Amino acid sequence: MRIDVVTIFPEVFPGPLGVSVLGRAQARGLLELVVWDLRDFAEDRHRTVDDYPYGGGAGMVMKPEPFVRAVEAIQRAASAGTTGPDSALRVLLASPQGRLFTQAQARALARLPRLVLLCGRYEGVDDRVADLVGAEEVSIGDYVLAGGELAAMVIIEAVGRLLPGAVGDEASVTEESFSTGLLDFPHYTRPPEIRGRRVPDVLLSGDHDAIRRWRKREAVRRTLARRPDLIDEASLDEESRALLRELRERRA
Ligand code: SAM
Numbered sequence: 001m002r003i004d005v006v007t008i009f010p011e012v013f014p015g016p017l018g019v020s021v022l023g024r025a026q027a028r029g030l031l032e033l034v035v036w037d038l039r040d041f042a043e044d045r046h047r048t049v050d051d052y053p054y055g056g057g058a059g060m061v062m063k064p065e066p067f068v069r070a071v072e073a074i075q076r077a078a079s080a081g082t083t084g085p086d087s088a089l090r091v092l093l094a095s096p097q098g099r100l101f102t103q104a105q106a107r108a109l110a111r112l113p114r115l116v117l118l119c120g121r122y123e124g125v126d127d128r129v130a131d132l133v134g135a136e137e138v139s140i141g142d143y144v145l146a147g148g149e150l151a152a153m154v155i156i157e158a159v160g161r162l163l164p165g166a167v168g169d170e171a172s173v174t175e176e177s178f179s180t181g182l183l184d185f186p187h188y189t190r191p192p193e194i195r196g197r198r199v200p201d202v203l204l205s206g207d208h209d210a211i212r213r214w215r216k217r218e219a220v221r222r223t224l225a226r227r228p229d230l231i232d233e234a235s236l237d238e239e240s241r242a243l244l245r246e247l248r249e250r251r252a
Helices: 020-027 064-079 103-109 129-133 149-160 208-226 238-251
Strands: 002-007 032-037 091-100 114-118 135-139
Touching: 002 064, 002 149, 020 149, 032 064, 064 114, 064 129, 091 129, 091 149, 103 149, 114 149, 129 135, 135 149, 208 238
Parallel strands: 002 032, 002 114, 091 114, 091 135
Antiparallel strands: none
């Protein structure tokens, strides 16, 4: 997969994306990260990318032309040598006003051959940009960052680790929080006891079926306690549904 990022701070990449799972994915050619400096697409010799807001008020707004020109350049690079549906580019614009980014969306994006991420700064990007370049606005959470670069990194890491072969054991990304709509079960390692806190006995029992059932139950119990909003949307098997009924009856 190739991901193009457009930013006025190209020097912050790859940053954390250069190490561990994402670093290895790039070294092995599973992921190609291409970072573009938005200022290279400015139209004046001062490389201006922002301007005063129409209507007045605080701060500066990012100009539309450099984003349009950048996406056109990326589109040209994308279509060189590729034709057909794979050459269609998916463009995301980081914005606190966008659709909330989820694991389900990360999974869908990880199936694409290419992705473009646009990073805003200042008061944000001229509101016509998303429409002009066919971008979907995406938010990584209900808070406001100073710029879209960290949001882009979050999206790239969430997507990149799902690329086939990126993590050593595929089970790590198929049996984790949000994969079935539930939170993950709790994990423990040695020692079996630390400062009076013991690992649950069942995990030391060697009884694989009992461990499997305990983990399933804990995933349901945790989700119900911590993120009850997820439960109704989760795709639960019959065993998990029975556990949910039992836990709800106990709480009632
Ligand atoms: N004035 C905007 C508002 O109140 O909605 C906030 C602009 S913010 C200071 C500057 C840039 O940071 C945005 O254009 C966007 O690219 C990025 N950004 C900030 N918060 C974000 C979030 N939660 N998710 C994704 N991008 C975000």
